[in-house]
Amino acid sequence: MTRRPRDYSGVALVAPFTTPYRRYSTETAHWWIATALRGSLAMAGLKPADLDGLTVSSFTLFPDTAVGLTQHLGLSPRWLDHVPMGGASAGVALRRAARAVQAGDASIVACVAGDTNQIDSFRSLLSSFSRFAMDASYPYGYGGPNANFALLTDRYMRDYGATREDFGRICVAQRENALKNPGAVMKTPLTLDQYLDARPIADPIALFDCVMPCAGGECFLVMGEDEALRRNLPYARLDAAIERHNAHAEDPIQLRGGWTVDIDTLWDMAGCGPEDIDLLQTYDDYPVIALMQIEDLGFCPKGEAAAFIRSRDLTITGDFPHNTSGGQLSAGQAGAAGGFIGLVEAIRQVTGQAGGTQVPGAKRALVSGFGMINYDRGLCSCVTILSEGVRA
Template identity: 30%
Template sequence: MTQVHMIGAGMIPMGKHRQSSYSGLAVPAVLTALKSAGIAPKDVQSVACGHAFGGMLTAQRIVKEVGIGTVPMVNVDNACSGGATALSLGTRDILEGRAEVVLVIGVDKLTQFGGGTLPLVAEDPEVQQGMVMPAVYGMRARRFLHDRNETPATLAEVSVKARRHGKANPFAQFREDTTVEAVLASRPIADPLTLLQCCPTGDGAAAVVLVSDAYRKKLGAAGVRIAASILHAGQATSGFRNMLHPDISYHSAHDAYEQAGFGPEDLDLAELHDAFTIAELVYYEALGFCPEGEAGIFLKSGRSTYGGDLVVNPSGGLLAKGHPVGCSGVAQAVEVFWHLTGQAGARQVPDAKRALTHVTGGGIAGMDHGACTVHLFEASA
């Protein structure tokens, strides 16, 4: 069976690009990815585009601007996991022999909504009861503080780390340091979460080029091998749900490590779904970075930053970089590509060889999440 490699990547700075169309956001990222891969638009054999709010035929509207046509194109809506799902579909296209060169795009424009929480499906019974995403994570945070005997300062330290990492990232929406005191003093959103503990809304686009092993060798290109690509949906239950034990992320991580043949102890960096501060703490445990019950210790001892066990969210994560929903899974892959090929600049993780990306999608009644995608990567041999 062939292997799949990323050989090119591109991204635009995350932010509020109110005057841009979806193609206006994505085309610069696509052109950068193609150029860094050393290929032309005519070489692309398949396109997968993740988004949540782009409307019909988003991929086609984007790639027609760079001269790509006729090839298969798939548009993916999987909530926040849309971009990562597109990456999984692109990987599968190559593994199953349908293409040798795949362009994967992630894009979304949240400024079109004018602010506030993301619109969810009105027919969902939990949404009807007010279960918007800040409320869900506020409940998780309250449970964490109760069960783990932690204080709100522990939650705030996640934001402090994210801003410190994001300061070195020219693509991040927020690039200034903050303090625990400032985080806790910011406007309340969903107790105990404050404004600086919630990812910002904004716009963004990212793209990567995937190729088969044979195609990479023909080009003589450096790259990053996709060692595992796992996509799961949530399992609905009408009973008790442990908000600190998201089964979907535990199961996805387990399957990814098994597929790749290496585990969390072998990772140098990870980009995980920190849409709210509590999420990062919960996912430390779900992804196997530390034992259950020790997320607060793992954070406060410096094990999730430079000089620790692994660097979690060197980009600044969703909290600092921003979270344009369908873009985020591909943006995570771009960040990993830059680190594993030594192109991450001031935020470069030293001697990075292996990495993980993780993104969940959606709030839906009776589920931890509607989707979860975990990818594992290693520098191509």
């Protein structure tokens, strides 16, 4: 039996904070998480003791989890969650936090993510990322996502006629957006010719198709609208949210994500359609995944995303603003915090706090997440739709 989920009325998202990303860091994940949390609390004029809920996402927090982190940070929440879902972490954490607030299990929940990036962090992460990868990928001489996404990208190009120029349009537009984001790692303009001439990584993927691992932290707070109003805080409303895991397991190669399973529920819950979205934040570890999301979320039919973006401007001032902070491809991928980058930016946008990356008149944003590339596919997917509540 299919039941229509109850809506998220009365939930407010406030105090979006980013600890500026760095390529490498000798600090621990704990430091990055604590810095982001402190920044968000300061924005809201709150003290740590005001929090009674906490959800944490990190790849490099080991051997600690959210439980151990409460002792490090001196917190005593009555509601606690740990969401180790990579690029889907933000949307999943938000759904759980929103339900906790609606149920009265917590009044103010901090959703925080952070990761460090020491010289050997990425290799260490890959060496024990998943049992599937250890058993099925590493014995053949490679680890990490580049080879997997090369196969996916090649198949997508063959099936749907996308070209490297199409992927380049995404990367070039996001770099232009990143140049307006003071916290972005990438600070040099990128042209389409430079994208096409970049050194190959795993055919057909080249240098600018790959995210840059870095260190960083992201945080936002979830509370009731009445609480946000009482504290005079600008806030975003949560209009709709879905998540799905291990969808379409029968597909021989992943050319669609779990978003497709629940997309009608999402739009029905939000009371709007793709034409009503002012800006889109997709998870973008590789540009092919951004194209898949544009299709699966209903902005165009399957296989037509390449043609769709050829006639649109994806920059902040364009007619289809996409990954306005620069996304992970240009702002950087701070581990699990990279899964938060789009949601934190979307909160800024609809509350009028985005500064140099602000989309004029932005009132409604869609954020999609994609995570846990387990051997041959991403297992976790989520979508949230936010709208203007009270602006700064």
